[in-house]
Amino acid sequence: MSTTLHWGIIGPGRIAHKFADALAYCDHNQLVAVASRSQQNADAFASRWQLAHAYDDEAALLANPQVQAVYIATPHNYHYPAAMRALKAGKHVLIEKPACVNAAQFARLCELAEQHDCMLMEAVWSRFLPYVAQAKQWLADKRIGEVQSIQSSIGIAFEHGPEHRINNKALAGGAMLDLGVYALSLSQFMLGQSHTAIQALGKLSADGVDESVMATVQYSGGQLAQFATSIVSQQQNALHVYGSEGTITLEPRFWSGSQVSLQRGDDIQTLTLPWAHNGFEYQIEDMARCILVGKRQSDVVPHRDTLAVLTQMDEVRRQIGLYYGDEFEKV
The missing domain is CATH 3.40.50.720 (NAD(P)-binding Rossmann-like Domain)
Structure with missing residues (x-):
């Protein structure tokens, strides 16, 4: 090509x-x-x-x-x-x-x-942003020891009306698919494991979309990832990775930020790692590189991870009673 x-x-x-x-x-x-x-x-x-x-x-x-x-x-x-x-x-x-x-x-x-x-x-x-890459490197270097759990929140009190896509069940709106996917995908990315159990609770709107969800996911290594997501409440919007020897924190707006912190005891190291442009450039460059050399999957977002996260979201939606209808769920 x-x-x-x-x-x-x-x-x-x-x-x-x-x-x-x-x-x-x-x-x-x-x-x-x-x-x-x-x-x-x-x-x-x-x-x-x-x-x-x-x-x-x-x-x-x-x-x-x-x-x-x-x-x-x-x-x-x-x-x-x-x-x-x-x-x-x-x-x-x-x-x-x-x-x-x-x-x-x-x-x-x-x-x-x-x-x-x-x-x-x-x-x-x-997954491609520099501060997330730094967090992954700290994990690989065992800077916080063995990871035990992850806790995250992603909530924005949107002021959109009922016709907006985020409140529209006919457009697969709601908190999980729009916001919660970030919490699950980054937790999956940090741990690199399959899940073994999920427990979830949620609140649906009068129009049938999930306004708020709280869930805990257990992974094959025993680690737990707990997250809260909402389209009606403003939340802390941080992600914390807790290890046996310290904590890594992504904030604010952990899915679109530039700041990452490493805490071991009273010692805190905080790095600000800005994007080269607007943040989307990294995934574009990764995909172009893959295509150029004949690869058909990204190492950063492999198919297995997307499938794992969608499977987790399927189970969360099952537990909270959210189904978008045969027209949109069919294969």
Whole structure:
């Protein structure tokens, strides 16, 4: 393939603009096309980022031979069908988190990626950030001894109305898929183990989405990860990794920050590690490198981790009674 990877975007919303900004920063990556359900929205996005191609139909984008990779930035319930069509068209796929509504859908995408020799990755940008990499290095160096537990909270009191996607069950809204995925994915990343048990409680809104969830996950090594997530309460938004000899803390906004602390007794070391650009550049560069050398999975966000986190979220949703309906849950 060419040393420049040519991208298309499906779903030109707010997060797609952040992705386009990061892509413009990255060498050997170029955004060439966008698709939206609205030609007006596609044209506006294309004008902002000086793109040659703007479509009101994703099929037209997928038929463009110049497009090699696709970033899917639609609401959650559209991730699976859009990714399925992109893989069948032979495009490499980066899907905004959560990759799918459930684990069975992502397992099917993995099969399609293998069949069509395509790269497939969930866009968990937090895993690539410098301060998270520093925390992982401290863990590898046993700076806090043996990890015993992880505790995190991710809650934002959104003021959006009932029509907004985060409050809309028809768009797979709610706290778990939008926010809780960060707590579970980073806990999975820190521990690198499979889970063995989950206990969860949650509160559903009148419209049927999860407003607040608290859960504990036990992993194969015996460690526990406890998290709280909410779209109606403002929380501490920190993640603490507790070890036999100390604590590592990511805060504030542990999923999108730059500060990491290591505490051993009374000694506290705090590092601030800023992003090179807006934070999305690391996942873009990782995916481009993988494709260039023929890899079809990222070492940072491998398929097994995405499947594990989606399986955990499936169980949490089962326990709190949240099902999005056959239309959105089907494979």
